Amino acid sequence: MNIIRTKTPSETQKNNLLHLQEACRKHDHISLTFPLEEDCTFYLLYDEDNLLSALCAFFNENGEYETCAYTLPSNRQNGYFTMLLDELLKETADNDLVFPVDETCEDTVHTLNALGADFWYQEHLMELSASGFIETGLAKSNPLWDSPALSMAYNPNEEHSPWTFLMDGSPIGSCYLDFRGETAYFYGFVIAENLRNQGLGSACLFLLLKTCFSLSGHKRLKKLFLQVSGENVPAIALYKKAGFQITESLSYYLY
Known part of the structure; x- marks a missing residue:
């Protein structure tokens, strides 16, 4: 040996x-x-x-x-x-x-x-296809989704692209997308702490997904991936509502 x-x-x-x-x-x-x-x-x-x-x-x-x-x-x-x-x-x-x-x-x-080794936590890999998002029909249930005051600032030509959510021109949250051809990895999604529990998380997520699946040219996405802790029950519920499905679950052990 x-x-x-x-x-x-x-x-x-x-x-x-x-x-x-x-x-x-x-x-x-x-x-x-x-x-x-x-x-x-x-x-x-x-x-x-x-x-x-x-x-x-x-x-x-x-x-x-x-x-x-x-x-x-x-x-x-x-x-x-x-x-x-x-x-x-x-x-x-x-x-x-x-x-x-x-x-x-x-x-x-x-x-x-x-x-x-000690069990630490569990993490889920979730994915959403363009067709899966369209089929959810979520746009009807949150009036903020059509609000002209809600917008985004981003540069889809950047491979690791920061996206900022704006309300009346002021930042209220952000996320990141790591573009990988016709797919992207979605991470770092956060809404300002003082603005949570008002429906803005759902509204911003919908705006992001609608934008991602309607980009033109080579940046138009067919599928979006994310990872979320199994302990983050509200986030999992939000992603499932948007059409994301769990495709793999990993457990993390500490030694």
Whole structure:
């Protein structure tokens, strides 16, 4: 057995990681992937040329190491994950490790419970298609949606675009869109605290969606994605009302 630590996997190692990832995803029926786009440290456990297990971690903005690991299904319960975790722990000092987990993967949940990791919170991935939004017909139930005093300032030509909601020309809220071809990731939605519970959140969300699905040219969207904490019940209810559907739920464990 040989453990390789690297921040810059070779092309062969990347291919090995993808093969390992797909073998586990197929076996466990999950969609999680290695965060190859992040500045990760990888720990690769090889038996000669065969990658049996891999763990990667990156230091996030909250001061935690977000961690992802896979072991070939036929090589589980051999202590390989523990070997790689021990290598990571030599470098993390007192920082917490965060494990995103699909609860349907029993092997992963069992391993984290045996490790003594604590359940932290759940997060949902939601999506909305242009047709799904049109079919909701929500525009009839909130008079603020047609208010001429409500408007937005944005630049859809920016890949990471900030959008500002205005009432009579004054900012009342904001959000961000990360454009990815015909889809976009929606995040950072907030209404000024002193203006909440007045229907403005619904009105601003509707205005945003109506605008997104009617953009011209290559910026016209077919689908919008967002992530929301399972603890944020009002936000989930709002997004469902707008037509968003939960497509995946992840649990986060802290170690």
